[in-house]
Amino acid sequence: MWRNIASTALSLAVLVLIALGGLVAWGQRQYVQPGPLDTAICLKVNSGATFNLVSGQLVEDGAISSAAILRLGADYSGKTQSLKAGSFLVPEHASMEQIVDIVTRGGASTCGTEIVYRVGVTANEVQVRELDPATQRFEIRAEFAPDAERIPADYLRLRDEADTRFRISVAEGATSWQIVDALSKVEVLEGEVAELPAEGTLAPDSYEVSPGDERADVIARMIAAQETRLAEAWANRVDGLPYGTPQEALIMASLIEKETGVPEERRQVASVFVNRLERGMRLQTDPTVIYGITRGQGVLGRGLRQSELRGETPYNTYVIDGLPPTPIANPGRASIEAALDPAQTDFIFFVADGSGGHAFAATLDEHNANVAKWRAIEAERAEEAEGQ
Numbered sequence: 001m002w003r004n005i006a007s008t009a010l011s012l013a014v015l016v017l018i019a020l021g022g023l024v025a026w027g028q029r030q031y032v033q034p035g036p037l038d039t040a041i042c043l044k045v046n047s048g049a050t051f052n053l054v055s056g057q058l059v060e061d062g063a064i065s066s067a068a069i070l071r072l073g074a075d076y077s078g079k080t081q082s083l084k085a086g087s088f089l090v091p092e093h094a095s096m097e098q099i100v101d102i103v104t105r106g107g108a109s110t111c112g113t114e115i116v117y118r119v120g121v122t123a124n125e126v127q128v129r130e131l132d133p134a135t136q137r138f139e140i141r142a143e144f145a146p147d148a149e150r151i152p153a154d155y156l157r158l159r160d161e162a163d164t165r166f167r168i169s170v171a172e173g174a175t176s177w178q179i180v181d182a183l184s185k186v187e188v189l190e191g192e193v194a195e196l197p198a199e200g201t202l203a204p205d206s207y208e209v210s211p212g213d214e215r216a217d218v219i220a221r222m223i224a225a226q227e228t229r230l231a232e233a234w235a236n237r238v239d240g241l242p243y244g245t246p247q248e249a250l251i252m253a254s255l256i257e258k259e260t261g262v263p264e265e266r267r268q269v270a271s272v273f274v275n276r277l278e279r280g281m282r283l284q285t286d287p288t289v290i291y292g293i294t295r296g297q298g299v300l301g302r303g304l305r306q307s308e309l310r311g312e313t314p315y316n317t318y319v320i321d322g323l324p325p326t327p328i329a330n331p332g333r334a335s336i337e338a339a340l341d342p343a344q345t346d347f348i349f350f351v352a353d354g355s356g357g358h359a360f361a362a363t364l365d366e367h368n369a370n371v372a373k374w375r376a377i378e379a380e381r382a383e384e385a386e387g388q
Contacts, residue, residue, distance in 0.1 A: 030066060031073040034093040037063045040133040042111035045103055047085040047162060051075075054083065054103065063090055063099065070096045079104045087112030087163040089133060113158050114138065114165040116206075117146070119182040121173045121329075122299050128155050146185045159188070165208065168218060172204040172332035173257045175296030179330070180219070189215045199296060200250045200327025201226050229333050237340035242277040243323065253339040254327035258287035259350075262357045266335055270342035272350055272360065281348065283317040291315050291328035 041061055045054055051074050055067035064070050073096055074080050082104040089111035090099055116127045124146050129138035142152035158164050166188055170179055176197045183189060191214040203225035209218060234246045243249055256269050276283055289308055290300050292315030309316070315324040331339075345360070349367035353359040354377040361367040 030069050031096045033095055035064055035095055035099070037061075037090065037092050037094060040089060040091045040136065042087050042131065042133050043090050043099075043103065044087045044112065044163060045083065045085050049083065049085065051080055051083060058090075058099065063094065064096050066096075070100065073097060074100045074104075085162060089131070089136070112163050112165070113141075113161070114167060115155065115159060115188075116167045116169050117182065117186045119168065119170045119174050119179055121171050121178070124182045124185075126155065128152065128158060146182070166210065168207045168209055170202070170204045170207070170222070170330070172335065173329045174202075174204065175199060175291075175329050176202055177296045178298070179222070180215075183215045183218060186215075189213055189218065191215050193219055197223060198326070200254050200330055202330045203229060204330055204332045226330070229336055233333075233336045233340045238342075241340065241342075242274060248323060249339050250331065250336065251323045251327050253331035253336040254329045255283065255285055255287065255323075256338050257331040257335040258329050259285060260358060263334060265357055266338035267341065267343040268345060268347065268360055269350065269358070270338040271345040272347045274342045275346070275348050277322065279348065280321075282319075282321060283323070285317050288315045288317040288324050288328055289313075291324070296329070 041063060043054075043058070043061070043063075051071050052067075055064070055070045058064045058070065059067050071080075077097075077100065079100055084103060084105075088102050090102060094102070111131050111133060113128065113130045116129060118125050118127060125143055126146055127140055128142040129140050131138050142154045144150075144152055144155070168183070168186065176199050179202055180193050180196055183193065186209075188211040189209065190212055193215050197219060202219065202222040205222070205225060207218060207221060230246050230250055234249060237249070241249075243252060252270070252273060255273060256266050260266060260269050273283055273285075286304060286309075289304055289311075292311075292313030293308060294300055309318050312319050314320065315328065317324060346362040347360040349361040349364070349370075350358040351361075351367065351370050351374050353370070354374060359370040359373070361370055
């Protein structure tokens with residue numbers, strides 16, 4: 001009898017082990033297979049939250065089928081104590097394994113709200129934006145000038161939330177003075193910039209920052225990025241350029257940046273300036289005259305006078321030969337690359353064409369015809385403005 005009892009118990013134990021093994025295998029499949037989420041969501045994990053809270057929230061959001069399996073999977077993978085606070089983008093049909101990785105890997109929040117301090121060429125602004133998980137595009141909730149009298153409530157509320165991200169976005173063509181002045185008004189940054197960076201040495205780009213970051217450190221990041229871009233473009237430059245140092249190439253890039261906002265034109269504008277230098281012609285570009293007046297400290301805000309076009313400054317390329325002594329703005333990567341790989345053309349003239357771009361010409365007759373067309377467009381626009 002005891003032998004039968006022992007045999008039965010052994011059989012039951014084997015069945016239990018088989019059942020447990022099957023349950024574990026089923027749980028593993030549930031953990032790694034695509035989840036039930038049909039549309040991406042933002043998952044907010046508050047500071048001090050646990051996987052118990054997070055797993056329950058995910059069940060409510062329809063992102064996972066079992067809170068227990070997610071917790072067991074996190075525990076088995078040794079990630080239970082690695083939960084990070086923040087707002088995280090959970091893509092559609094993400095597995096529990098993927099979700100655990102998303103909320104434990106660290107780094108900046110990938111979802112939710114961000115505040116962007118935009119440094120422009122003519123004006124600065126602050127934007128409060130929120131990511132739409134479904135489209136993965138940011139929607140603007142508020143925007144205002146940094147010196148606005150009334151600050152939107154959304155900004156004041158979200159500025160102090162732990163999962164809000166902050167970015168500094170610098171436009172191509174902004175001057176060093178404009179960038180440093182704008183940073184001085186970003187209230188989440190600290191410290192001062194002791195010395196104005198040399199013109200052209202700051203890379204226009206988007207920089208993620210955190211409250212308490214030093215302004216000088218942000219500037220150092222911009223300088224390092226520009227040095228890298230210039231070095232890479234210089235190493236890949238074409239032969240036969242009429243300038244022999246990276247600094248001269250940076251000056252040329254700044255002229256290109258200020259002359260056109262049309263990406264497809266940069267290499268053509270570069271070709272005009274290169275052709276002029278090779279023929280011993282003066283560059284005759286208005287942005288250099290303007291920089292000689294403002295020295296990059298703000299916008300001129302009016303047209304140039306004939307006396308200013310004739311005025312002798314180190315930057316007036318209607319008067320001086322060759323390049324100005326320094327860059328006149330901070331050029332972006334594309335303008336640096338255009339300066340070091342210009343288009344092969346015979347163009348030595350260009351003028352606005354009324355579409356936001358330019359008409360290029362190889363002869364003075366062609367250029368005069370293009371100028372006449374532009375003057376006609378200007379006159380027509382002036383008449384329309386008077387009639388409104």
